[in-house]
Amino acid sequence: MNSRRPYELFLERRAFQFVLELPRREGRRIEAEMDDLIRNPHREPDYTRLDDDGRVVLSLIVGAHVIDYWIDEAVRRVNITRVESAD
Numbered sequence: 001m002n003s004r005r006p007y008e009l010f011l012e013r014r015a016f017q018f019v020l021e022l023p024r025r026e027g028r029r030i031e032a033e034m035d036d037l038i039r040n041p042h043r044e045p046d047y048t049r050l051d052d053d054g055r056v057v058l059s060l061i062v063g064a065h066v067i068d069y070w071i072d073e074a075v076r077r078v079n080i081t082r083v084e085s086a087d
Contacts, residue, residue, distance in 0.1 A: 004076075005076055006038065006039075006076070007037075007038045007039075007041050007071075007076045007077060007078050008038065008075075008076065008077045008078070009034055009037070009038050009077070009078050009080065010077055010078070010079045010080065011034075011080045011083075012079075012080065012081050012082070014082070015067075015080050015081065015082055015083040018083045018084055019031070019083055022065075026063065026064075026065070029062060029063055030062055030065060030067065030083060033060060033062045033067060034067070034078075034080065037060075037067075037069065037078050037080075038078055041071050041078050042071070045058035045059055045060055046059055046060055046061045047059050051070075051081075055070050056070060057069070057070050057081065058070065058071070061086055064085060064086055064087070065083060065084065065085060065086055066082070066083070066084060066085075066086040067080060067082070067083050068080070068081045068082040068083075069081060
């Protein structure tokens with residue numbers, strides 16, 4: 001049995017608001033990806049970049065949208081900083 005605490009998910013307010021405003025089908029697809037992220041936070045991202053603080057931000061393309069996130073290993077949390085159209 002794995003005794004490690006599972007990862008938690010944190011969404012910044014603007015990311016949360018964006019997901020809430022999506023059509024139901026698209027919102028569910030984004031939610032499914034976020035659920036997968038907390039089960040498998042170290043999956044291969046579509047691309048990475050450094051933010052203004054020098055932190056590695058990972059990005060996933062989900063249909064016509066992008067999810068930006070970073071992983072805080074100390075507290076086992078996936079922090080979603082942005083969800084928006086990938087255009």
